[in-house]
Amino acid sequence: MSSFPLETPTSQVNWVEQPASPKPWSKLTKFLFRVAFVFFVSISLPNDPGWYKDLFTFDWTSLHYRDLYDIARFGSGLNIFGNKIFGSTLNGYATWVITLIFAVVVGGIWTVIAERKKPQPKEYNLLYYWLRVVVRYRAGIGIIGFGYTKLFPTQLPYPSLGVLNTDFGDLTLQKIYWLSIGIVPWYESSPEWWKCWLEPCYSSGLLPSGGPYYSLEPWPTSFLLTLNTTAAFTCTVLTSCYCRLFY
Amino acid sequence: MAATLEVSSSQWTEAEKILFRFVFIYFFIQVVPLDYKYYAQLLSWDRLGYREIFYLSRYSPKFISGADSFLNWGIVAGIAVVGSIIWTALDKTSREYNRLYYWLRVLVRYRLAVGILAYGFLKFFPEQSPLPSLSHLNTNYGDFSAWKLFSISLGVVPTYESFLGLVEIVGGLLLLHRKTATIATLIILPFTGNVFFSNLAYEGGEYVYSLYLISLALFLFSFDAIRLFNLLSLERATVPNRFQPVFSENWQRTGRLLAKAGFIIFFVFFYGYQTYASHQKGPYQYPQQPGLAQAAGVYNVNSFKVNGNELPYSKTDSLRWKDVVFEKWATLSVRSNRPVLIDSLNTEEIFAEDSLRNYESTGSIGRHYYSYQIDTEHQTLHLNNKNSHYKTETLVLHYERPSANQIILSGLNENRDSIRVVLDRLDKKYLIHEAKKVGRRKGLKL
Numbered sequence: 001m002s003s004f005p006l007e008t009p010t011s012q013v014n015w016v017e018q019p020a021s022p023k024p025w026s027k028l029t030k031f032l033f034r035v036a037f038v039f040f041v042s043i044s045l046p047n048d049p050g051w052y053k054d055l056f057t058f059d060w061t062s063l064h065y066r067d068l069y070d071i072a073r074f075g076s077g078l079n080i081f082g083n084k085i086f087g088s089t090l091n092g093y094a095t096w097v098i099t100l101i102f103a104v105v106v107g108g109i110w111t112v113i114a115e116r117k118k119p120q121p122k123e124y125n126l127l128y129y130w131l132r133v134v135v136r137y138r139a140g141i142g143i144i145g146f147g148y149t150k151l152f153p154t155q156l157p158y159p160s161l162g163v164l165n166t167d168f169g170d171l172t173l174q175k176i177y178w179l180s181i182g183i184v185p186w187y188e189s190s191p192e193w194w195k196c197w198l199e200p201c202y203s204s205g206l207l208p209s210g211g212p213y214y215s216l217e218p219w220p221t222s223f224l225l226t227l228n229t230t231a232a233f234t235c236t237v238l239t240s241c242y243c244r245l246f247y
Numbered sequence: 248m249a250a251t252l253e254v255s256s257s258q259w260t261e262a263e264k265i266l267f268r269f270v271f272i273y274f275f276i277q278v279v280p281l282d283y284k285y286y287a288q289l290l291s292w293d294r295l296g297y298r299e300i301f302y303l304s305r306y307s308p309k310f311i312s313g314a315d316s317f318l319n320w321g322i323v324a325g326i327a328v329v330g331s332i333i334w335t336a337l338d339k340t341s342r343e344y345n346r347l348y349y350w351l352r353v354l355v356r357y358r359l360a361v362g363i364l365a366y367g368f369l370k371f372f373p374e375q376s377p378l379p380s381l382s383h384l385n386t387n388y389g390d391f392s393a394w395k396l397f398s399i400s401l402g403v404v405p406t407y408e409s410f411l412g413l414v415e416i417v418g419g420l421l422l423l424h425r426k427t428a429t430i431a432t433l434i435i436l437p438f439t440g441n442v443f444f445s446n447l448a449y450e451g452g453e454y455v456y457s458l459y460l461i462s463l464a465l466f467l468f469s470f471d472a473i474r475l476f477n478l479l480s481l482e483r484a485t486v487p488n489r490f491q492p493v494f495s496e497n498w499q500r501t502g503r504l505l506a507k508a509g510f511i512i513f514f515v516f517f518y519g520y521q522t523y524a525s526h527q528k529g530p531y532q533y534p535q536q537p538g539l540a541q542a543a544g545v546y547n548v549n550s551f552k553v554n555g556n557e558l559p560y561s562k563t564d565s566l567r568w569k570d571v572v573f574e575k576w577a578t579l580s581v582r583s584n585r586p587v588l589i590d591s592l593n594t595e596e597i598f599a600e601d602s603l604r605n606y607e608s609t610g611s612i613g614r615h616y617y618s619y620q621i622d623t624e625h626q627t628l629h630l631n632n633k634n635s636h637y638k639t640e641t642l643v644l645h646y647e648r649p650s651a652n653q654i655i656l657s658g659l660n661e662n663r664d665s666i667r668v669v670l671d672r673l674d675k676k677y678l679i680h681e682a683k684k685v686g687r688r689k690g691l692k693l
Binding site: 159163164165166167168169170171172173175176177179180183184186187247 | 379383384385386387388389391393396397399400403404407444445447448449675677678679682683
């Protein structure tokens with residue numbers, strides 16, 4: 001049995017310089033971007049007039065944590081056409097489908113108009129950047145809003161005496177899930193606690209991992225960091241999504 | 248932007264070599280079963296089912312008896328320190344250990360895959376945490392240990408449990424391919440990391456073993472981690488992994504193929520099928536022997552007489568029963584105010600015999616659990632308390648069934664007093680089933 005020798009690396013690698021003028025995008029890419037732009041802006045902005053009302057009517061001189069929490073958790077997506085599609089709310093996801101249809105329509109109109117314009121836009125790199133800013137901050141605000149209510153375990157509190165003296169079979173699935181986290185406050189807060197504690201390490205780029213705050217950082221200070229944050233973020237949100245569906 | 252590639256020669260530094268020798272011995276002992284007891288156990292089995300494979304999968308070297316402990320790791324590390332000193336003294340010629348490093352990773356990959364797959368299938372066919380029993384449903388939330396609540400809270404959502412099992416299986420399968428091993432560790436580390444933290448938080452008994460699996464995953468991840476950090480974070484040119492074994496002889500190629508195929512057939516297909524078949528038969532956590540025919544349900548204690556004296560309903564009386572559950576299988580549980588010394592089981596065990604299957608009774612108080620034998624000829628039940636603290640408690644109760652929903656038990660209780668108990672079956676509905684029928688957001692009236 002033999003093995004390939006480890007290759008001795010060549011002494012120098014030339015990295016490709018960023019081209020001075022960005023490459024033009026294909027027609028399809030531009031169309032898809034327009035749809036994505038409308039879709040993600042729609043599901044990043046609060047869709048409830050009450051949210052804007054609250055924002056300006058808070059007593060900003062004596063804020064309650066609940067006020068900021070309410071600002072952080074808002075509904076998004078197009079709901080002026082109702083929240084049902086084919087007669088079903090699809091567990092609440094119908095709004096997403098409606099928003100996507102809306103985005104395709106608006107993206108189509110935008111494409112028709114842009115095609116007639118002279119000169120035609122070659123690419124949307126700048127707009128793409130700002131779209132990522134909007135989405136990053138939306139995601140960051142949302143996750144921090146929930147993160148703190150777990151860090152100081154208020155979201156899923158310890159069961160009351162009444163609940164402790166209730167039969168297990170008299171609880172709903174959703175209640176069982178919340179209680180099962182509520183009985184271990186240390187576990188509920190620890191992931192967030194670790195993130196805060198390790199914050200300085202992350203910031204210095206020593207540790208390739210990240211807490212929710214990292215979604216607020218622009219690409220790509222550290223690619224691995226961003227990748228990890230996105231992965232952690234996706235895992236956390238997906239888990240809570242699955243739990244919501246199954247429990 | 249231009250960067251110079253760091254020139255790294257194929258010669259390892261002295262420190263790297265010493266570190267590797269330690270790591271090699273440490274993981275070799277952790278991963279390869281060298282314990283003769285392991286093989287003695289293997290030979291003692293008269294059948295090979297998922298239960299045996301599960302215990303096979305959970306090997307880790309144990310030098311001290313009793314519960315799994317981090318001390319075992321310390322002993323392994325001690326052996327590795329001594330071993331690496333001797334190795335360093337003897338080996339003056341090796342320039343690098345690329346080949347040995349490769350084979351060590353192969354060992355660890357397959358060891359980790361076995362561990363992850365073994366638990367993955369038990370969750371994918373939701374058996375590890377089965378649906379709660381009728382007795383569980385009729386126990387106060389505050390009468391369970393945290394670990395039991397953790398398990399039954401997962402048990403109420405079999406689809407979610409299957410999903411978790413699928414994540415583990417995917418992670419385990421990706422380990423079987425060299426190129427996807429790093430991706431596998433990225434799935435396994437957060438998953439098993441959560442298992443570890445859950446064990447700590449809910450007072451589970453497998454925090455050593457789960458950290459053991461994590462340590463294997465970290466070792467595998469470390470192979471790529473530094474290079475990934477170099478390439479992606481520091482944006483420096485990085486040498487790819489060019490090492491792979493070349494099998495020049497025919498028998499080597501066939502041997503490798505056979506070994507790998509054998510592994511997959513045994514630990515994926517055979518074990519997977521066995522867990523599936525067991526799931527079809529009913530969860531292994533509960534006994535199999537059927538209980539009294541048509542009797543399953545929760546019963547209100549309508550009348551309770553001790554030595555001929557009727558005792559009224561009472562929340563505080565330690566003698567009078569509050570309610571009785573007949574399970575589908577041969578278990579009967581009594582809720583009363585008589586204290587229960589908690590029987591604890593916070594590791595995953597698969598018991599072959601009914602008498603040992605104690606998932607239903609461990610980690611909870613509030614009810615006394617009895618397994619029973621039915622003597623249909625004399626219409627009597629021979630009850631045995633399932634709790635290990637009440638092993639000697641046996642009752643013989645005569646039963647009458649005047650109607651379909653009534654059972655009358657009479658005989659001697661644990662204090663040798665004569666009792667006569669009239670039980671009426673309750674038409675009890677449970678929210679975990681009822682609320683599902685109408686959906687989460689709708690109102691519900693039971």
